[in-house]
Amino acid sequence: MRRVREILRLIRDAGVPVRQVARQLGVAPSTVRETLRRFDGSGLEWPLPAALSDAVLESQLYGAAGTKQDHRRREEPDWAAVNRELKRKHVTLQIVWDEYIETHPDGYRYSRFCELYRGWEARLPVTMRQTHLGGDRMFVDYAGDRVPVVIDRLTGEIRDAHIFVAVMGASSLSFGCATWTETLPDWVEAHVRAFAYFGGSARLLVPDNAKVAVIKACLYDPQVNRTYADLAAHYGAGILAARPYRPRDKAKVENCVGFVERWLLGRLRHRVWHSLAELNAAIADLLTRLNDERVMRRFGQTRRQLFEDIDAPLLKPLPAEPYVLAQWRKCRVGLDYHVEVEKHFYSVPYRHARAAVEVRITARTVEIFAIGERIAAHMRGSGNGRHTTINDHMPSSHRRYADWTIERIVAEAGLLGPSVKLLCEMILQDRPHPEQGYRSCLGILRLAKPYGASRLDAAALRALEIGARNYGSVKSILEKKLDGQPLRTTRTSGEVVSDHPNIRGSNYYH
Numbered sequence: 010m011r012r013v014r015e016i017l018r019l020i021r022d023a024g025v026p027v028r029q030v031a032r033q034l035g036v037a038p039s040t041v042r043e044t045l046r047r048f049d050g051s052g053l054e055w056p057l058p059a060a061l062s063d064a065v066l067e068s069q070l071y072g073a074a075g076t077k078q079d080h081r082r083r084e085e086p087d088w089a090a091v092n093r094e095l096k097r098k099h100v101t102l103q104i105v106w107d108e109y110i111e112t113h114p115d116g117y118r119y120s121r122f123c124e125l126y127r128g129w130e131a132r133l134p135v136t137m138r139q140t141h142l143g144g145d146r147m148f149v150d151y152a153g154d155r156v157p158v159v160i161d162r163l164t165g166e167i168r169d170a171h172i173f174v175a176v177m178g179a180s181s182l183s184f185g186c187a188t189w190t191e192t193l194p195d196w197v198e199a200h201v202r203a204f205a206y207f208g209g210s211a212r213l214l215v216p217d218n219a220k221v222a223v224i225k226a227c228l229y230d231p232q233v234n235r236t237y238a239d240l241a242a243h244y245g246a247g248i249l250a251a252r253p254y255r256p257r258d259k260a261k262v263e264n265c266v267g268f269v270e271r272w273l274l275g276r277l278r279h280r281v282w283h284s285l286a287e288l289n290a291a292i293a294d295l296l297t298r299l300n301d302e303r304v305m306r307r308f309g310q311t312r313r314q315l316f317e318d319i320d321a322p323l324l325k326p327l328p329a330e331p332y333v334l335a336q337w338r339k340c341r342v343g344l345d346y347h348v349e350v351e352k353h354f355y356s357v358p359y360r361h362a363r364a365a366v367e368v369r370i371t372a373r374t375v376e377i378f379a380i381g382e383r384i385a386a387h388m389r390g391s392g393n394g395r396h397t398t399i400n401d402h403m404p405s406s407h408r409r410y411a412d413w414t415i416e417r418i419v420a421e422a423g424l425l426g427p428s429v430k431l432l433c434e435m436i437l438q439d440r441p442h443p444e445q446g447y448r449s450c451l452g453i454l455r456l457a458k459p460y461g462a463s464r465l466d467a468a469a470l471r472a473l474e475i476g477a478r479n480y481g482s483v484k485s486i487l488e489k490k491l492d493g494q495p496l497r498t499t500r501t502s503g504e505v506v507s508d509h510p511n512i513r514g515s516n517y518y519h
Contacts, residue, residue, distance in 0.1 A: 012036070013070065014057070016044050021055045047071070084113045086122070088129040089308045096143050096179045096319050102126065144323025146178035146249075147211035149200065151191050151219075152270050158187075158282045170288055172273065173199035177207065178215075180315035182300055185273065187288045196221040197240055197334045205331070207316075209324025210244040223250045235337040243332040245325045272299055335371045342366055346402060350375055352392035356402040357385045418450045425457050426466025428473060436478050452480035460487050467492040 012034060019025040019033070020041075027045075031038040048055075051069045086109055094100050106122045117125065155169035170187040173196075177183075184206045188195035196219075204210055216222040222237050233248050241248050273295050282288040300312040308315060340348050346362045347354040350370060357366070357377050361384060369376040370389070377385040387397050415437060422433040433450045440446040457465045468486040471494075472478065477486075486492050 011063075013044055013066065016041055017048060017055060017057070020045060044070075083116050086116075086126075088126060091126055092130065093308065093315065093319060097323075142323075143179045143319035144177075144209070144211055144321075144325075146213045146215050147203070147207070147246075148176045148178060148215045149203070150174055150217055152185075152274075154270055154274055156187060156274065156277065156282065156288060158285065158288060160283070162283060170282075170285060171195075172270075172292075173203075175200075175203040175207075177211065177316060177320045179319045180312055181305070182207070182312045182316040182320065183268075183296060185292050185296055187285055187292060189285065191219070191221065193221045193234070193236055193336070194334055197236065197332065200240060201331050204244055204327060207324065208321065209326060210246050211320075211324060213247050213249045214241055215249050218250055222248070236335060239335055239337075240332050243328060245328075333371050333373075335369050338368045338370065340366055340368050347396060347398070348377055352394055353390040354394075354396040355385065355387045355390075356396070356398040358402050359404050418447070418454070421454055422450070425454065425462045426469065428466045428469035429453065429457075429462075432469040432473055432478065432483070435473070439478060449480045453483050456484060456487060464492050 015034060016030060019030045020027070025033070027041045028038050031041050034041075047070045053061075053066075053069060057066070091102075091105050094105050095102065102123055103119070106119050109122065110116055110119075116122075150173075152172040152174055155171055157167045158170050160166055160168050168189065170189060171191050173186050173188055175184040184203045186199055186202055188199055200214075216237075220234070222234055223232065233250065238248060273292060276295060277288075277291060280291070282291075300316075302311065304311055305315070310318075338350070340350070342348055342357055342361050342364050343354075344362055346359040347356050348366060348368060350368055355375050355377065357379075361379055364379055366384070367378045369378065373389055375387045375389050376383055385399070385402065387399075390397050418433055418437070419430060422430040433446075433453065436449050436453075437446040453465070453469070456468075460468075464487060465483075468483050468491070471486050471492055472483050475482075477483070
């Protein structure tokens, strides 16, 4: 306005030509002429009144600040509806204006339409200034405040419950549930419940940099938790972690967390809870009121209506089965081609002995991966220090030995003769553990191949007679051909069975 007053002074008082005024003030001659034209049409008189302010002078010459002179009445678009349409995929202001001008031919031109919409959009809350497309992003976080829950009515023991919050970016439809902790199992379970509540999966998950989501925070390439990435892949979503110390990257959920704390915790502050299920039922009731009944003033619709209109059609369908929590661990295969997982041992193919592997653990299964390839899968066992072994994982020599059982040994021995069977049974009974007699019995059974079944049965009978219940004695009897010698079936009291020359006998003392 200072320049306007100077133009008027030079023209009206000093009579300076227009071009000279333009050169003196550094403006175009057309600007000087336009100023004079507006002054002549404003009804003001020169000299200007001393009390006339710059704001009043500007309004007299140029109209209200930020508006254009337009004396025609035009149909004002529903800017909230325009905003909703822009959240749809592939929809632009140009498309919305084309539809508007078809129904209102004398409506605003495109430039004025955009200007008015930007002015309306600028009055929205700060969290709505981000552009969120339908079905594009789901923001997740934990509320800062906790809810005390009485878990023991007798002692009055109290445990704090944490409130998980998930928000759809376009519609602001909100989900919340209570968990005992913020650890990975509860974090994953809360996500599974959120996906079920929304009835689909967004294209991106936007968490903060908590350890359950991001192992190593980085501005450019954050390292996402392996299990969390597995969860996102199961639902066909990507993970876009917020930048460290940049809460505005997820301003939607930050604002919703504060709103949920006021909406939920403020209304639940006078109630006492005795279980997590009881608390979650109350949270579900309050969320129904928030999402389905409360109308958003700026949009004239509820969150649920916006969700059904904008987000729901673009969400990815849920998989057939919900995600099952799986944890990843790095292990090394032992010399016996087994991997230890929580005090239980699981086999892998023997060629991977001593190799570094990754183990995926769920509540029911244990999967083992080497260089990205699954090499073994087992049903999960209890931590009892035992082994779960698949025969195909064993080398052929180990497999032949492992196939033998007590019942099979006794059955095979019975085919070679009654004495062989009785000898093997006695060997297995004499050992503290039957497995300790496996090798001795197997050695005896294999003697049938070089010596024949009849000789082996005779040798077993002689071994039983002299009390030699081991593989070495039976083999010695066969090598020395003692199995063909007659057995002494009667003996007198005190008579020694053996005829060894070093044994003197009773005749020595006569």
